[in-house]
Amino acid sequence: MSRRLPALLLCCLLLAGSVACGDGASDGAEGPTLEVFGPYRDVEADRFVASLDPFTEATGIEVRYTGVTDFVSDLQERVGEGNDPPDVAIVPQPGLVRELAADDALVPLDGATREALAATYAEEVARLGVVADEQYGVPFRASIKSLVWFRPSVLADRGWEVPTTLDGLEDLVAEVEDDADLDPWCFTMEAGTATGWAATDWVEDLVVRQAGPAAYEAWADGDLTFASPEVAGAFATFDALVLARGRLAGGRGTAVQVPVADGDEGLFADPPRCALYKQASYALSWMPDGTRVGPEGDVDWFALPGADADEVPPLVVGGDQAVQMREGPEAARLMAFLAGPDAGRPWAEAGGFLSPKATFAPDAYRADVDRELAGLLADSPVLAFDASDRMAPSVGSGLLWDDITGWVAGVLPLDELAAQVDAARAAAAAEREGTAVPAPSSTTTTAPG
Numbered sequence: 001m002s003r004r005l006p007a008l009l010l011c012c013l014l015l016a017g018s019v020a021c022g023d024g025a026s027d028g029a030e031g032p033t034l035e036v037f038g039p040y041r042d043v044e045a046d047r048f049v050a051s052l053d054p055f056t057e058a059t060g061i062e063v064r065y066t067g068v069t070d071f072v073s074d075l076q077e078r079v080g081e082g083n084d085p086p087d088v089a090i091v092p093q094p095g096l097v098r099e100l101a102a103d104d105a106l107v108p109l110d111g112a113t114r115e116a117l118a119a120t121y122a123e124e125v126a127r128l129g130v131v132a133d134e135q136y137g138v139p140f141r142a143s144i145k146s147l148v149w150f151r152p153s154v155l156a157d158r159g160w161e162v163p164t165t166l167d168g169l170e171d172l173v174a175e176v177e178d179d180a181d182l183d184p185w186c187f188t189m190e191a192g193t194a195t196g197w198a199a200t201d202w203v204e205d206l207v208v209r210q211a212g213p214a215a216y217e218a219w220a221d222g223d224l225t226f227a228s229p230e231v232a233g234a235f236a237t238f239d240a241l242v243l244a245r246g247r248l249a250g251g252r253g254t255a256v257q258v259p260v261a262d263g264d265e266g267l268f269a270d271p272p273r274c275a276l277y278k279q280a281s282y283a284l285s286w287m288p289d290g291t292r293v294g295p296e297g298d299v300d301w302f303a304l305p306g307a308d309a310d311e312v313p314p315l316v317v318g319g320d321q322a323v324q325m326r327e328g329p330e331a332a333r334l335m336a337f338l339a340g341p342d343a344g345r346p347w348a349e350a351g352g353f354l355s356p357k358a359t360f361a362p363d364a365y366r367a368d369v370d371r372e373l374a375g376l377l378a379d380s381p382v383l384a385f386d387a388s389d390r391m392a393p394s395v396g397s398g399l400l401w402d403d404i405t406g407w408v409a410g411v412l413p414l415d416e417l418a419a420q421v422d423a424a425r426a427a428a429a430a431e432r433e434g435t436a437v438p439a440p441s442s443t444t445t446t447a448p449g
Contacts, residue, residue, distance in 0.1 A: 032330045033062040037078070038090030038320075039071040042261075043285045047347040048090075054346070055337045061330050070193040072096060072397045079105045085325040088334055090140060092320045093389040094128060095396050100323065101131040107324040109135045109339075110332045116339035122358045128385070129321050137321035138339045139356040141347075144281040144373055145201045145316040145386060146304045151267060152295055154182070154275055162302045164309040166209060166237075173241060176275045183249040185242050186274035188263035189256060189405065196401030198260050199408050200388040201316065202242065202278065206234035208314045208384045209306045216314075220387035222429050226418035235407075235414055242278075243408060249274040256409045261286045267299070278304065280318065281373050285352040293369040301369075303376065314382035318389060319356055392428035399424050 040048045045067045052063045066086070068074045072093065078084050085105065091097050100106050109117070114135055117126045121139065129137020155161070158179065163169040176184040189198040208216040211230035218224035219231055226232070243252060249266045250258070250273075264287055266273035277283075284293070292298045306313035322338045324331050337343055341360075347353035348360070351367040354374055365371045377383070388396035400421050406412030 031060050031062060033064060034087040034330055034334055036063055036065045036088045036090065036322075036334075037075060037086035038065065038067055039069075039092055040065075040090065041067040041069065044282065044352070047285075047350050047352065050346045050350065051344050054342065055334060058337075059330075059333060061333065063334065069191065072393055073193045076393070079103070079325070087324070087326045087328065087331040088338075089323050089325055090320050091137070091323055092318060093393060093397055094137075094321070094385070095389060095391050096393045097129065097137050097321060097323060098131050099393055100325075101134070101136050105325060106136045107327055107331070109138070109324070109335060113138065113332065113336040113339050116336050120339060120341050120357045120359045125356050125358070128319065129323075137323050138335055139319050140322050140338055140344065141320045142354040142356040142377065143318040143320075144303075144354070144376065145318055146205050146313065147279065147281060147283075147301045147373075148304055149264070149267065149277045149279065149283065149299050149301050150275060151272060152297065152300045154272055160275075163305055165305050166307055168309075169305055170241060173247060173276075177246050179275075181271065183266075183274050184247045184276055186249050186263055186266040186277045187242060187255050188258040189260050189408065190258055191260045194397070194401060195256070195260075196403075196405040196408075197388065197397075198263070198279070199238075199404045200396075200400060201280070201386070202238045203231070203234050203404070204316045204384070204387050205278075205304050206237050207231055207387075208316060208382070209304070210234055210237065213314060213382045213384060216384050216387065220385070220390050222391075222425050225422045225425075227415070227422055232414060232418065252408055252410055256405055281354060282352060284369065293367070312379060312381055314384055315377070315380045316386060317377070317383050318386045391425065392431075395421060395424045395428050 036052070038048070045065060049065050052065070056062055075089060075091075075096075078086070079100065091100075097106070109129075117135070117138065125139055126135070128139055129135055150162075160172060160175060163172050173184040176182055187198070187202075189195055191197065204216070207219060207230060210233060215224060215230045219228070224230060242248060243255075245251070248255060263279060264277050264283065267277045268288055268291075284291075287299065294300055303313050303315065322335060324335050341357065344353055344355050344357075344360075345364055348355060348364050348370065349366045351370060353365075354370065354377065355364070360374075362371045362374060365374060388400055390396065391400070403412055403417040403420055407414060407417050
């Protein structure tokens with residue numbers, strides 16, 4: 001059974017804090033009230049709300065947070081036919097930020113917010129929120145997509161070791177496959193209209209490892225097709241390493257039907273049903289309460305290895321940006337707060353948060369695992385921003401998610417996926433060139449925080 005809270009209970013929990021579920025009205029509250037709209041739900045929503053409490057205490061401005069599962073489609077509907085944008089939105093996709101800016105749906109950041117950005121962020125990180133030389137976004141949370149979680153006791157009891165290369169990972173998977181009690185991988189991907197993103201994360205990690213950062217950038221920018229050997233090869237590796245019969249707990253059908261946030265249940269089952277679980281750093285928020293992380297804990301992690309054991313592997317990273325969607329001094333003050341040095345500290349103290357701010361010191365994180373992950377970001381020579389999130393939303397957050405779900409389910413051949421997505425990317429690029437709003441490059445050689 002899912003550990004996720006039902007929507008009504010989530011709303012009640014948020015009402016107990018400084019936010020409420022609803023349409024943005026003030027509900028009779030004294031003083032100004034802002035609505036923030038975003039993808040955080042359940043535990044993440046609670047911790048985001050707590051991170052906004054210092055702003056309300058300092059300004060008297062109430063903030064109401066609305067978190068939804070189908071974030072991209074719901075936000076597009078509110079901005080389009082609904083004509084009811086929130087004051088501020090938390091957006092995980094730079095491609096969507098670019099589209100909203102092209103549609104004049106965003107408010108450029110004011111001087112105070114730009115000053116706060118310059119004081120707290122590295123230039124290449126702040127640049128992720130720039131569209132057509134105008135700053136719209138405030139990076140709020142960073143995430144590492146390239147993590148593999150495992151139960152230390154499961155590996156130790158069977159004499160298995162953490163792999164240091166992709167070939168070593170294949171060897172480990174083959175060993176687990178021979179174990180009658182375990183399957184190698186847990187992997188699920190159902191997420192409403194966002195179903196499919198978990199599979200794109202796998203492919204992205206394999207493209208940057210097997211084809212290299214330059215090829216990854218070309219692919220993310222639309223200069224390398226899905227039909228290319230580099231990208232098709234990553235799909236083939238994902239298919240053989242994870243999705244092949246006997247390697248995935250529950251099989252392909254389970255993968256596309258079970259909620260993505262429940263993907264770790266087989267890892268924590270008694271007895272466990274899988275040995276390995278690849279998911280981003282924010283998966284910590286989905287794990288059972290009280291989970292201890294570390295070599296002696298309930299679960300531990302390693303970075304998905306690269307081709308060479310002597311090289312630090314590249315990391316695929318994601319990031320959530322705050323954007324202002326309504327004019328007004330109160331919304332501008334919230335944006336300046338989010339860009340400032342202290343935004344996100346309550347979440348970091350609670351756990352499950354990585355800040356993209358250059359001024360965010362390691363001692364701001366309560367949990368050892370968060371400090372370790374922040375160090376991983378700092379040490380990685382290549383940070384490749386999530387490619388599908390950089391694509392036009394109609395492609396990266398729409399057609400690609402749909403098609404890769406069909407491919408995982410075994411109903412859409414890879415060549416058809418490639419043909420459809422490549423054609424859609426070409427059309428989106430032609431439309432974008434007509435609006436003269438360029439897509440930012442975002443692979444960096446320095447950490448986002």
